Amino acid sequence: MRKGQDGAIRRRSKLPTFIKEEVRLAFHLPNPKKAPRLDELSFEVWRKVYHAVKTWVRYIFQTSIDRAYLPQTWKTAKIVVIRKAAKADYTLSKAYRPISLLQTLSKALELAIARRISYLTETYDLLPENHSGGRRQRSCEQALNVLVEKIHDAGRVGKVLSLVTFDIQGAFNGVCTDTLCQRLQQRWVKKSRSG
Numbered sequence: 001m002r003k004g005q006d007g008a009i010r011r012r013s014k015l016p017t018f019i020k021e022e023v024r025l026a027f028h029l030p031n032p033k034k035a036p037r038l039d040e041l042s043f044e045v046w047r048k049v050y051h052a053v054k055t056w057v058r059y060i061f062q063t064s065i066d067r068a069y070l071p072q073t074w075k076t077a078k079i080v081v082i083r084k085a086a087k088a089d090y091t092l093s094k095a096y097r098p099i100s101l102l103q104t105l106s107k108a109l110e111l112a113i114a115r116r117i118s119y120l121t122e123t124y125d126l127l128p129e130n131h132s133g134g135r136r137q138r139s140c141e142q143a144l145n146v147l148v149e150k151i152h153d154a155g156r157v158g159k160v161l162s163l164v165t166f167d168i169q170g171a172f173n174g175v176c177t178d179t180l181c182q183r184l185q186q187r188w189v190k191k192s193r194s195g
Contacts, residue, residue, distance in 0.1 A: 074106035
């Protein structure tokens, strides 16, 4: 049980137990040649040892979800600064980009959860039909085609179409989780039986 922002006591909703294939894919989908994380273990290494450790990894992932706990070491990033391609002057700071390298276990758990969220959004139609970002079988080209079509439709009937865009990168970190859970329930995302 936990208290929400409005003071009401709520039970924590449990996600369904991770299945073996979900956990396996979390280690086998990422590029094995990506830079090793803070733990110095690449996905390539994890793939080679996965058969021997899969039961323990699945247990660790499930325990992390059940207890709503992420070890502090999984949140600690190693910041590496890399050059942006084809910049005229590398004495300027804007010619570089910092990247955060987290432990591979943390990244794999993140991928498994992201795949579940993606499944839920598609299964329960949680996004507008014309939303393209971060969705499978949707592209920037399709989004631009919809925009062009809307512009032409407005022009045909003598109207002017206005467009407002938002850069929401990193916005999820500021989302109120109680409100998000409430909105998901309003859209018929069911709680698990144990929740």
